[in-house]
Amino acid sequence: MRLHRNLCFAVIDGLTLIFNEGKYADKVIQQLLKRDKRWGARDRGFVAETTYDMVRWKRLYAEIADVKEPFDRDNLWRMFAVWATLKGIKLPDWKYFEGTPLRKIKGRFDELSKIRKYKESIPDWMDALGSEELGEALWSKEITALNQQANVILRVNTLKTTKEKLQEELFDLDIETDVLNHYPNALKLKERANVFSTEAFKKGHFEVQDASSQLVAEFLNVEPGMRVIDACAGAGGKTLHLAALMENKGQIIALDIYENKLNELKRRAKRNGAHNIENRVIDSTKVIKKLYDKADRVLIDAPCSGLGVLRRNPDAKWKLQPEFIEKIKGTQQDILQQYSRMVKVGGQLVYATCSILPSENQKQVERFLKSDAGEHFVLLKDKNVLAHQSGFDGFYMALLERKN
Structure with a gap:
């Protein structure tokens, strides 16, 4: 592969925004790809995939290049040289690559590959948490799988x-x-x-939509004519799947606290020909209370750490903080306690996350079932999807039924 200066500059510009200004990688890459109309599919592919690659392996490349954050442009070029060397790409005769120690780079890579937090390029706290919750062996397999590029x-x-x-x-x-x-x-x-x-x-x-994500709507056992509530609908990927499974018959009420996400769902529903979806913004507790005991099915696709989808969101490794995970667990339980009340007697509920941590998954369901709100529910089945076993995103889903 021959490196082209304008494409490499685009990557360095993108990394500056992602690493130093906290911008989201997917948004930055969207903008980068509009930079030059003359770029073909291969050029755009190089910019997108190289940027994602360097975001994914940030810690490893920085350690090998011996640079620290915040990264100036010289630091980023040194990391780029590491990326290219490890990919077997010949460095061109540019000033940014003068004095690049090729042999030392390969030697450092071999050394650091023996230490999981460097080999898998993750923060210390994430390595400790994954190991604690999944066990050493399982965590090692899972984080390796979560560092692979996701299929489309x-x-x-x-x-x-x-x-x-x-x-x-x-x-x-x-x-x-x-x-x-x-x-x-x-x-x-x-x-x-x-x-x-x-x-x-x-x-x-x-x-x-990732294959694991497609399992969630099917897990809810919906049928045409039912009244179904997607309680954390977001932009509606699973809502649209529910509409298809229901053959546009019955009613889907899509709830979310963010109106802009529901507006995006409205646009997507029109394109999909999904006509049985009604959007409602959760702007007060009244919205939920009005729906108590009204739904045949409720989907709670809960906010979570997102550790199961690192393959498609590699910058989450650097944005996520342990305090956020602790806080989100409280939110998950609150949502379960409140939103479960929308299920009518005999109705069913799915609690789902795109996390691989038992503390966000099985343990949340166990805690709910032991609470006053959960005493009338029984767990029918649950499914733990791990990336290293499925080849797709990490997910969890639990199907519960409300009894008399």
Whole structure:
């Protein structure tokens, strides 16, 4: 591979914003890709994937380059030289790479690869927490899997097309996909491609949604004609899946505290042809109280640490703090206590997170079932999805039923 100066400069500019100004990697990369209209797919792919790669391995590369935060541009070029050397890319004759110690870089990499927190490029506290909650062996396997680049997975919108028709439609655009066993509406891209520019996407024939995330709506056992509440709907990835599973029959009430996210759901629902969704902003406790005992099904896709989705959000390793995880556990339990009251007798509830930590998952459900609010619920089943076993995001889901 030959390095091009303008592409490398884009990466360095992006890393400056992500590392030093706390900007979100996905937003920064979106802006970078608009920088030069002459860039082709390969150029844009280099900028996006190299930036993500350096964010993912920040601690390891900084340690090898012997640089400390905040990183000035010289520091970032030194880290870039580490990235290129470890990838086997020949460094061009640029001033930024003068005196790069190639042999020392490889030697340091071999040394640091024996220490998990450096090898997997994670903060000390995260390494300790993962080890404490999952055990040494399981945590080692899981964090290795969470450092792999995520596949692009599509969820076929069965309100508008079938899996077979979508495969053909994409194949005609030279986008090849694989069917995934045990994921009825999923297609995996064989190679990364900009699927958002396709007519199939614009017509609402699919959404981009990880395979593990697709399991959640199915776990809720919805049927056409039911009244279903998606209590933490956000921009509505799972809401739209519920609408498809319900064949647009019945009612879905999508709740969230952020109106802008529900507005995005409204746009997506229109594109998807999902007509049975009603959005409600949680601007007071009255919104929840009005729905007590009214729902056949309630989905609580709870706010969480997001440790199960590090593959697609590698900068979360550096933004996340242990205090936040402690605080979010309190929020999760509060939501379970309050929102569970919307389930009618005989109805069912799914509690789900994109975390791999038992303290956010099984232990939250156990605590809820022992509380006054949970005494009328029983756990029917739960599912723990780990990235190193599934090859997809880490997730947890528990199905509970309200008894008399």
